[in-house]
Structures are given as structure tokens and as C-alpha cells.
Amino acid sequence: MRGLRLLRASAALLGCLGVLLLIGGTPAYAHTALKDATPAPGSTVGTGTSVIELIFAQLKPGTTPKVSLVGPDGTKVPVGQPTVADGSVTCAAVSPLQAGVNTLTYTVTATDGDTQTNAFQFQVADSAQAVTASAACKGLTLSAPVAATSASTEADDTILGLGRTTALIVLAAIAVVVVGGGLVAVRAVRGARPTGRRKAV
Known part of the structure; x- marks a missing residue:
């Protein structure tokens, strides 16, 4: 059950990030x-x-x-x-x-x-x-x-070929994915460790 909850949390995180990228990046290219x-x-x-x-x-x-x-x-x-x-x-x-x-x-x-x-x-x-x-x-x-x-002069207002605002949103989303993925992995490893029980004397 704990592993299932972690998977659901990870999926929800990725879904939120996808919405963030769509909201933050798409209009900049469209208009x-x-x-x-x-x-x-x-x-x-x-x-x-x-x-x-x-x-x-x-x-x-x-x-x-x-x-x-x-x-x-x-x-x-x-x-x-x-x-x-x-x-x-x-x-x-x-x-x-x-x-x-x-x-x-x-x-x-x-x-x-x-x-x-x-x-x-x-x-x-x-x-x-x-x-x-x-x-x-x-x-x-x-x-x-x-x-x-x-x-170099032409790229002053851009980051990685993207507009400054769009690029910052993308970079922030990547950072959240990396940090969130690391936390999920750590919790999964901890949850997979067998819990030792002392034998009754």
C-alpha cells in the first residue's frame, strides 16, 4: 500500500508539471x-x-x-x-x-x-x-x-534559444522533477527495506 501511495504521488507530481509547462510555455509560441x-x-x-x-x-x-x-x-x-x-x-x-x-x-x-x-x-x-x-x-x-x-549579442534576451520567461519556467519544472524524483526514489528504497523483528526469548 505504501508503494502504491508513492506511485500515485509521483504520477500526480508529473501531471502537475505537465499542466505547468502547457500553461507557461504554449502561449508564448502561439502568439x-x-x-x-x-x-x-x-x-x-x-x-x-x-x-x-x-x-x-x-x-x-x-x-x-x-x-x-x-x-x-x-x-x-x-x-x-x-x-x-x-x-x-x-x-x-x-x-x-x-x-x-x-x-x-x-x-x-x-x-x-x-x-x-x-x-x-x-x-x-x-x-x-x-x-x-x-x-x-x-x-x-x-x-x-x-x-x-x-x-552572443543576439542571445542576450534568450536562454537556450527560448524566451527568458519561458526558459525560466522550463528550468524550474526540470528542477522540481529532479528533486521530486529523488525524494520518491529515497522513500521507495526505505520502504523496501525489511523490518527486523527480535525473536522472543
């Missing part, structure tokens, strides 16, 4: 989801593509996403200062792209102030057609591409 992009994730574009466009579900008013690009040889591709149009469309000029797999990384700020960093890849080919900017980006005066900032 700043990437709805569309040019180039799109997994797409193939021509080397003449000169503008990056990212469309988000929601962005915190007054904030501008950070955008960086790494070419197929591992070097950073110069990206201009991003500009936000219509409150959700982010546009940035890039230097001529190199053929191969390019990795685009973006950091956004949600309406609740939480920051998130994500990345996706797309293919660049000499034979492919260059994509053109949408009307939202064409109406903007975009800054010329400049050398990308260091990765």
Missing part, C-alpha cells in the same frame, strides 16, 4: 508564430533574391525583430536593419545570396514582452528564380545590408 516567409522554410530561391520578408501573427508594438543569416560556408551574410510594416510584416535587405543551404535566424518580442529565437533553412540555387518582395516591403526604404551582429 508570435511565423505565418509566412520569403524565402519560405525549405524553399529554393535564386541568388538574386535581395529582400527577406517575415510575417508574424503578432508582435509587440514598437519592437523590431532581429534577423541574421548564415551562408552555406558558415559565414554570416550581411543583413540590413529590419523594418516592420503593418504591425506584423518584417522586411530586411540582404546582400547577394550564395548558392547552397542558408540558415535564417530571427528573434521576436511577443505582446507580453517575452522574446523568442527560432531559425529555418532554405536553398539557394543559381538556376532558380529570384523571389521578389511583396507590396508591403516594396513600399519601404530598406537599410543597406551590414555585417551581422555577434551571436
